[in-house]
Amino acid sequence: MIVAGEDKRRRHRESGWWGDKTFADLFAANAEAHPQRLALVDAPNRGDFAFGEPQRLSYAELEAEVDRIAGALIVAGIGKDDALLVQLPNISEFVALYFAAAKIGAIVSPAAVQYRSHELKGMISVVEPKAFVCATQVKGCDHVGVAAPLLDGIRLMTFGPNPPAGALDLSTAAGDEVALAAHVAANPVDADDIFTICWTSGTTGVPKGVPRSHNHWIAVAGAGYEAMKVGPGDVLLNPFPLINMASIGGITMCWLTSAGTMVLHHPFDPGIYLRQIATERPSLTIAPPAVLNMLLQNEALLAAGDLSSLRVIASGSAPLAPAMVRGFQEKLGIIIVNVFGSNEGMSFITGEGDMPDPDKRASLFPRRGTYQRPYGEGRAPNIESRLVPPGGGDPIEADGVSGELQIRGPTLFEGYHNAPERTAEAFTDDGWFRTGDLFEIAEGGDFYRFVGRCKDLIIRGGVNISPEEIDQLLGGHPLLAEACTFSLPDPTMGERIGLAYVPRGADDVGIGEVTDYLRGHDLAVFKLPERLFRFDALPRNVTNKVMRSEVRDMALATLEKEA
Structure with missing residues (x-):
């Protein structure tokens, strides 16, 4: 497993971007400060796409569930640095499992619910998990049946009714408080330890696992927190699967930082989504551009909903249409925040404060954005970047010239898991990550404009x-x-x-x-x-x-x- 070298750790800590807090520490602090505050809300249609009644958990209730699951994992032989390959929809158990793993120092490797044996087989060969965790019921899926033949020597763990023989039923398994306390005392978790191994979006050939530490995730959070103007106790609606940068580094990190309420949604359903906005009253949410284009152009659907609580919608993964960004701002008073990110650690975010003009905000990203450092005074960039001609050469400094974006800094992963050749291909000799994305400098050097993928x-x-x-x-x-x-x-x-x-x-x-x-x-x-x-x-x-x-x-x- 690739982790940061001592020199990088020292530099990132001295810069104020890395420190000593883990996901478990952040959550425990919120639970102690706000035990009765509503922490987590399931989608109202949870029983239709998965199982069980929707849960509404306070921080104290969620903390109890985290401890129960963590204790059950210890009893089952899961320890520090053991990997869990997890295939769950956005349900409260998935969130609890993340923090249970964080508490005992285990690694969560989340897989999309749509993946089948082809993708899972490749992931298993790369991450070598100690256990596979899935739900016994997910609409349109048979995760147990698909995964079972692949789990040679890998423990099967499930949430949901009617667990298969031999599986550990995490819905009912009792934790062991004494064993958990002993494990935590004997196996302290460092914020530099790898916490997740997410996967690149491509599914051809062997997938690429992206290890990220607690500090990697925390370093990403500042940009999103500021651009989306997140405030203490905010309600955040999360419709993206809990498997990638948008959901973990975006909504989940903002939720942790604000000690707010996270409302889950999955799979995407416009009617359910709008109903949750009307009933749960979130201040911010995220949505793909295609969904926002559809909503803005469907006046009947918008008229039937109530979006008045929304202050911000973050969107990305594809270029934003200026007409859409302007339309939400002028017609509904909602600011669209432009996001460009990747599991490897790319994170450019443009809020209203960065670019008030909605047409320009649709395509521009701050080139030298500075943010409040989590472990230091003052503000600083959380990412370094440069543009290099696709064929090689000196970094580009002039406006309007396309080049490949290369990045480095505290948000960036160290290399692909168990894939030294792919890692070597992805980094330059002087340590910059080749994103494969084409950008150009714009607005007199202050912004980047996304041009496209090098290969596209x-x-x-x-x-x-x-x-x-x-x-x-x-x-x-x-x-x-x-x-x-x-x-x-x-x-x-x-x-x-x-x-x-x-x-x-x-x-x-x-x-x-x-x-x-x-x-x-x-x-x-x-x-x-x-x-x-x-x-x-x-x-x-x-x-x-x-x-x-x-x-x-x-x-x-x-x-x-x-x-």
């Missing part, structure tokens, strides 16, 4: 074109529910521009209706799509990102049939 660039007649730039503009098209731009092979130009779209109504959308709209936004002519493909829905991965390569493959298959 369309090269038409020798000119580089960012598909994300076109997607972003089309996010405001009144006839399109979704749009995805990609390259098509061309014998003359090398590549041309294809566009897959989902119409907002029943009728097809013509190429002229798309290109006229883009011309109206003053897009260069050579960037206009040249072939349209109508889809019923765009394929997305488990983090709700459109799978551009799969869209392209589907379009090429259509062309082959036409040939």
Whole structure:
């Protein structure tokens, strides 16, 4: 397992970004200070997608559940640095399990509920878990049945009714207070210890595990806390699965920092989501761009809901449409915060204070953002960054020149778990992480603008074109529910521009209706799509990102049939 070297630990601690608090410490402090405050709320439809009645737990009640589970894990032989591969939906037990593991020094490696044997087999080979934890009931899934054949020598643990023979039923298992206290005393957890091993979103080949310590997560929190203007005791609605940067580093860390109330939601259902906003009265939430575009354009759905409690919605994972960001601010008084992050430790966040103009906030990120350090006085950047030409060369300093973003600093992981070759490929010789993302400097050097993924660039007649730039503009098209731009092979130009779209109504959308709209936004002519493909829905991965390569493959298959 890769952990920070002594030199990095020293520098990060001296900088004020790393310290001695663990997730368990942060939670215990909140429980002691606010035992009766509402800590955690299940989704109202929990029984439909999983099992059991929705829970509403105070900090004292959640702390008791954390201790029970932690004691049960100790009795079952789970100890410090043992890995738990966990496949659970967003239910209160998942949150309790995280903090139980933090208390005993175990490692949580969370897997998406949609994953099946192909992905799980790869994860097991990488992380070598001591136990696999899942629910006995999840709508549309058989996690026990899928995982059981893969668990050679790995203990099966479950939450939910009718646990299989031989499994440890964590819903009912009694903890051992004496054994837990003895373990904690004998096995102190360091904030530099690895706490999670999350996974990159790609699912082809062997997945990449991303180890992160307590300090890695805490260093990420400051930017989101400030950009979203989180206040003490805030209510936060979390619809993203508890498996990645947005959910753990975003909502969960803000919840811990504010000693607030976290409201869970899963799987995404617009009706349930709006009902939770109306009844639980959150101050902030997160949502993918496609959902926000849909909500803003569905006046009937918005009229039936009550969003008046919301101050902020954070969004990311894909370019934001300026029309959407402006629409939420002007029509509903809700600030959209632009987020760009990754499990490896990338974390750029643009709030209203960083960029008041909603149109610009949709595409810009602070280049030199400073935040309050958790273990030091004053403010400082929590990430260092530079742009380097994709083919190599000196760092870029001029506005408007695309380059690969490279980062380093206290938020950044140290390397992929049990994958030295992939780690070596991901880092430069001088220690910078290659994100694979193309950015350009903007606004006189104060901001970055996302251009696209290095591998997704369309090269038409020798000119580089960012598909994300076109997607972003089309996010405001009144006839399109979704749009995805990609390259098509061309014998003359090398590549041309294809566009897959989902119409907002029943009728097809013509190429002229798309290109006229883009011309109206003053897009260069050579960037206009040249072939349209109508889809019923765009394929997305488990983090709700459109799978551009799969869209392209589907379009090429259509062309082959036409040939």
